[in-house]
Amino acid sequence: MDHEKKNAPLKTAGFLDNRCTRRSFLKGVSIAAAAGSASLVTGGCGSVASSEEAKLKWQEFFKKNYRLMTQEEKDATVTRLERLSKLQRGLDIQMSNQEPHNNVLFGYAFNITRCKGYMDCVEACVQENNLDRQSKTQYIRLFELDPGQLDPTSGDGKYFHEVPVKDKFYMGVQCYHCENAPCIKACPTKATWREPDGIVVVDYDWCIGCRYCLAACPYWGRRFNWGNPVVPKEEINTKQHYLGNRMRWKGVMEKCTFCVQRTRQGKLPACADACPTGSRVFGNLLDPDSEIRFVLKNKKVFRFKEELNTDPKFWYFMD
């Protein structure tokens, strides 16, 4: 008797916890529907593979926002996406959902004295992040500027001639991963947010393509997929991250993620790794011994449009 009494409140609590939410109800219904339709289709002319694809697509469609997922759900969606890539493209990919590391805040510094405008960074970024080759989407844009200018809008962003040109300097512009980012505030579906290690990311599955963030960003840091991105199969980078360089599709927003798939593994972003002049310094802002902290402490630094109070984690410096 006593034993039962003790258990009674626990039972109700458990019942409350297991209350069927709208989302989980829909998910259950959808899976059941998918299974039902799949069984019908397999009875007819469909193959087993297509029913598996349909089932995975259903489950993908009704998943949560990435930030609300438990670790198991994150692992499940990554497994589903890997399988879907195999089914749809015939491509084996490794997708990661690596969480941010403790005590890490990524920061970037760009040496405007050293940059020669070779654009190796731009090319490396395109290759690394599976950017659309058809529309020639690029996260980085290099501007050729006259001395004394510090506003890229006064420079030439589409140069194609032998570089460096005498008496010109080069300034790279990309997403600055603002601590106080206007794009995050503008998003109506909370599809974009700042991770604890400072990277501003997009959950492409929750992006509705309204492009408010594009309008809100004062740095032209975001790119929109006007069509389905075209990447030759042999050029697809198979080392992907859920919040990073996995394949996007028509109607979603994308942006520089500081190469989240690389930097959370301890690597430099592709642009910094590719730079032949060493103009790009990347590191952990919370580590007093890091290179980026040396730059901030010892060099002349400035942030672009600092007066907007966006608090970007991207500094320009000069020798």
Add this chain to the structure above:
Amino acid sequence: MRILTSRFGFLFLLPAAVFLACQPAMAGHGSVLERIHAAEQPFDKLQIGSAYQLPVNTVLAKETYQGGVFRVLGRKHAISRYRCSVCHTKQTPQVRDGALITHGYVNIRHGEGENALACIECHNRQDRDFLIDMEGQKIDFDHSYKLCGQCHFRPKRDWLGGAHGKRVTYWAGERVVMNCTSCHDPHSPAFKTKMPETYSLPLD
């Protein structure tokens, strides 16, 4: 009324002033700079397990970086004819070997006018397997930064700290940086002009 506004007009500015004064304070809550200033503990380099020592030829630098040690890319393995003393012996070279053993391919464009450098200003005349600095100290090819730093002391100071040069592949893990000669040809150290790797489309 006019006197009132002229005398106490500044009072209307007061709320605005208070608002402006508060704004940075509000934005400053948890701002990047505040977080940076608050972070004094060095980051555990080995915390990120996937950042490992590269399987490349590196040597322990004979310098310190923020009180700690670091590694630089080696140079000797990249010199195709090293060791130099294989050819540079006491024996008189044969004239017929001349085309093979001279260094005609080396084009020195280091320093201008009166300051142009000659071979022996860096290469050790006595021991060809080493370089030599202005004080007559032997310097290993792998540690050429000690030689370069004699004149280029400011880039060297920046290189030691991390503002010049670059790390190899990893921002975490053990610090491995490129050597001076990894990027600069010691005989002609200035970067060349070339066509860019790609191009960007116009903005509109």
